[in-house]
Amino acid sequence: MSTGTMFMQLGKGMFSTAEIFFLTLLFSLPLGLLVSFGRMARNGIIRGISKFYISIMRGTPLMLQLLVVYFAPYYLFGANLRGYRFPAIILAFSINYAAYFAEIYRGGIESISVGQYEAAKVLGYNKGQTFFRIILPQVLKRIMPSITNETITLVKDTSLAFVLAHAEMFTIAKQIAAKDTSVMPLMVAGLFYYIFNFAVAFAMERIEKAMDYYR
Amino acid sequence: MGAEVLLEINHMSKGFDELDVIKDISLSVKKGEVVSIIGPSGSGKSTLLRCATMLEKMDGGSLIYLGEKAAWEEKGRCVYAKKQELKKIQKHFGLVFQNFNLFPHYSVMRNIIDAPMRVNGVSKREAVSRAKELLEQLGLADKADAYPCQLSGGQQQRVSIARALALQPKILFFDEPTSALDPELTGEVLKVIRQLAKEHMTMIIVTHEMQFARELSDRIIFMEQGIIQAQGTPEEIFASDKERVRAFIGKFQS
Numbered sequence A: 001m002s003t004g005t006m007f008m009q010l011g012k013g014m015f016s017t018a019e020i021f022f023l024t025l026l027f028s029l030p031l032g033l034l035v036s037f038g039r040m041a042r043n044g045i046i047r048g049i050s051k052f053y054i055s056i057m058r059g060t061p062l063m064l065q066l067l068v069v070y071f072a073p074y075y076l077f078g079a080n081l082r083g084y085r086f087p088a089i090i091l092a093f094s095i096n097y098a099a100y101f102a103e104i105y106r107g108g109i110e111s112i113s114v115g116q117y118e119a120a121k122v123l124g125y126n127k128g129q130t131f132f133r134i135i136l137p138q139v140l141k142r143i144m145p146s147i148t149n150e151t152i153t154l155v156k157d158t159s160l161a162f163v164l165a166h167a168e169m170f171t172i173a174k175q176i177a178a179k180d181t182s183v184m185p186l187m188v189a190g191l192f193y194y195i196f197n198f199a200v201a202f203a204m205e206r207i208e209k210a211m212d213y214y215r
Numbered sequence B: 001m002g003a004e005v006l007l008e009i010n011h012m013s014k015g016f017d018e019l020d021v022i023k024d025i026s027l028s029v030k031k032g033e034v035v036s037i038i039g040p041s042g043s044g045k046s047t048l049l050r051c052a053t054m055l056e057k058m059d060g061g062s063l064i065y066l067g068e069k070a071a072w073e074e075k076g077r078c079v080y081a082k083k084q085e086l087k088k089i090q091k092h093f094g095l096v097f098q099n100f101n102l103f104p105h106y107s108v109m110r111n112i113i114d115a116p117m118r119v120n121g122v123s124k125r126e127a128v129s130r131a132k133e134l135l136e137q138l139g140l141a142d143k144a145d146a147y148p149c150q151l152s153g154g155q156q157q158r159v160s161i162a163r164a165l166a167l168q169p170k171i172l173f174f175d176e177p178t179s180a181l182d183p184e185l186t187g188e189v190l191k192v193i194r195q196l197a198k199e200h201m202t203m204i205i206v207t208h209e210m211q212f213a214r215e216l217s218d219r220i221i222f223m224e225q226g227i228i229q230a231q232g233t234p235e236e237i238f239a240s241d242k243e244r245v246r247a248f249i250g251k252f253q254s
Ligand SMILES: Nc1ncnc2c1ncn2[C@@H]1O[C@H](COP(=O)(O)OP(=O)(O)O)[C@@H](O)[C@H]1O
Pocket: B016, B019, B021, B039, B040, B041, B042, B043, B044, B045, B046, B047, B048
């Protein structure tokens, strides 16, 4: 295969990788916040369920979770879903990353001094205003470095979608490498991942800088 | 004095687990009065203020602002008014914390105008114009755009006073407003409180600044072990024949 074709194909794979990346963030960031609420809930049952969920998601391989999410509808209900492959990938990534984000949110939320809540309460803010106007902005600033870490891991984890034979960059690189018996496609894929992560790190740094106006 | 009673506390009690922190405290504060609360640390002064400002729920007794009941006893238990009612009552008072608790992500201006706008629905123009007045009055006119982390402790505490005043409370509580400050910064905060007293702001101040309490207060309350051990005019308290009161004040007068 010519170098040009290889770049073209890997470029397409890169697009698919980016798709998994952005959709996973889109769903897992809010979902993680929800799970962190569950994890800190006063209700013991909700707290227990959330804790269990987090421990399963963090305690088993993401690759296994991908397989389970993809094959579960068939083995459990005999349902043969068409076009389920991509949604399954996004679902598995989202529920996995939500668990990690939940713990990051929790750490951030618990690090905010109780005085902030008390000041807000005495000033008459309701619970929603207190959380979204006073607490959350400060939490986001504090957890941004951890979020950056997870995000960079996510870029690399997208390659796990190969277990469902999804045509993201790694899957394609592997196929070309096997066909051409060359390590070159893998090297190029590695370069692409690196560039992607470089861009992600740059963007996150900008976001962190933008929140640097206060301590 | 026939002035209106703004705050009435009857037989307040409050404990944490096995520990009885507030045992039986009754207190009434009239419009324009300045009441200082002094006493050794651990005597329950903060808890009293936190119960009065509803940050903490009392176990027993009643709490009444301007004749409106926030909490009262029913069948030996303390019950609170409905949420809606409490929201209304809450507007009557403000609280200044020992460690300011300013919102670090908001500018000084935003710290002051946010609650009036979000909570009371005041227009931005009106909130800003009132905030500017307050900043002027508290000597912070040039700090409107600064962030709390760029200010000294004394300036931060003055901003937090402005933030409380912006909601136009009828009664303002202070919990050791200068205790977190370097000694050279306490003066500027005390000056602001003095100025408020001159304008007849009703205030309840927990403080260890004896001289300040003496010159400013209409009444001083000496608290110890969860009860009011003595109260009276500054003259009465500073000439108290109670051994404990004299010993306590003596410690702060060196
Ligand atoms: N949230 C709480 N949980 C348990 N004990 C508390 C709590 N708040 C205060 N206390 C205890 O109540 C007592 C009085 O505290 P506080 O009201 O802060 O006293 P002061 O302000 O006069 O120093 C102290 O023994 C303190 O340890």
